[in-house]
Amino acid sequence: MGSLKRYVVKRLLQTLVILIGISAITFFLSRVAPSDPAALWVGLHARAEQIEKARKELGLDKPLHIQYLIYMRDLIGGRWGTSYRTRRPVIEDIINYLPASMELAIAGQIIASLVGIPLGVIAASKKDKKIDHASRLFGILTVSIPSFWIALMLQIFFSRTLGLLPLEGRLSSNVARMNPIERVTGFYLVDSLLTGNFVAFPDALLHIILPALALASYSMGLSLRMTRSTMIEVLREKYIVTARAFGIPENTIKFRYALKNAIIPTLTVLGIVFGWSLTGVFLVEVVFNWPGLGTYTWRAILAVDYPVIVAVSIIAALIIVIINLILDLTQVYLDPRVRL
């Protein structure tokens, strides 16, 4: 177990280095902004001495490395600035909007994995047969669809033409008024069940279908392609060849021996795919007016709201780093070889 501990410590240190790097990049970005941060802070009609005063207050007159340390202190202390638009601390806004995005990203991820991973396994085990070519084509086509466009197409078809699903939003307005969901986790599907709100649950479920589908289109193809290639690698291993030589039935080989070993790389696939879902959220949310981080960021872009934009990039990177860390550690736990 000594080597496992050493691995975990090494991995944590690596993560720390990456986090410092992220903060350095965002610090750099927030300082090279084309306009003067101090001038932005005091507003449009400020006088020169006001800007000078703001520069002192914001610490912009200090040397760059001191500025960076101040920036780090505020970052760790959760003082991420105030949104110019909402006039609330950015961190509060983010905590408010993040669960909506996470819920959507997870829903998209579930759809993508349920379709992509089995198709990938089938394609790999029927390599170079018709079904393999078909699923590869499917994989390529799905990663080529602009998510914001497929979102609009889904709206046209399921909302406008068929009238089956709601056009946008997270909840119907009458449900939100009559049966509002009490906030526990911020995930509507979870909270409505926890609080026994069985009017809101089906409504929230109907609302999440279209955005989750739009989001899943890209991740579906990605997980299909990645599962296919890892599965092909596994099927090429010597122990599979040996198993075949011993006359063990093909299905036992594929689903007992091969899949078990393909699950570990598939975890990595899931991590990468989730990263993409999180990115896709930024475009899909805007189309569906989904009250999450994506829509929040889009409004900030339109309002030239600097602190929000920079903070969102930090939080997005933070989520990806944490997910990768968790996945890596799970992998070590599952696969004794990685510990070495």
Next chain:
Amino acid sequence: MTTLFKGSGEKEARFREIRLIMYQITRNPLTLTSLIILGAVVFMAIFAPWISPYPVYGYNLEEKYEPPSLEHPFGTDYLGRDILSRVMFGARLSLLAGVAIVVISVAIGWPLGVIAGYRGGIIEDVIMRITDMFLAFPSLVLALVIAFLLGPSLINSMIAISVTWWPWYTRLARADTASLKQRAFVEASRAVGLSDLGIMFRHILPNTVAPIIVQATMDLGTAILAEAGLSFLGLGAQAPEPEWGLMISGGRSVILSAWWYATFPGIFIFITAAAFNLLGDGLREALDPRLRRIRGA
């Protein structure tokens, strides 16, 4: 030092290799289809001023939001502009953006990867840790921030996407270089006194071309998607430019009444990106001898 090994025999072998690759590409119906589609899109982009039925910025307020008809096969937009003509001109912007993004990313990432893989040690560590930091960000989010800070425009969004993409090429080139370094021809070049720089750029760089080309071809599709995404959010091309993503953004608000406005530009983004991805996939198979042998060619 290439003269040391190059004879007429090698030239012939190289020629045969190229013929084999061409054969592989044309034999695969999907790859062939993708080439035809890309040919058509490139043709459309180059000849847009001559083949588009209407001028790109010409508006006619009496014909706004006309549904698709014989006169306007893709309908018209809120200023009565012909969407087909604008889609044709849009091909110019999207192809240009895609190529520029990939070229900039390759130009930064590839040499850095070769240097990291060849030199190893501290130089490698520093370069690779920097790429790790960039790759920790979801690339569209980082691109969004950079495009925002630079100020919204087509060129700035291209720069922003490139800044987030080069690390992928660094990783790719580093891995290949590290294995090439062990090969006999590198050893031989060193033995005859070629400098490190000479070895890197004359022997290693050319040998990492194939995987870079495959990756770059696929990335052209993704680059077009990313560019359209930023334009859709208002951080890329600005009105009245006929950019596909921007047109979809314009069609979004009238999606229930004028479905054609967002639909047609999106179809073109989709088929162009799909064609690049298919071509990249076909190229990978044609260029990778391991995959080739398995397919029994």
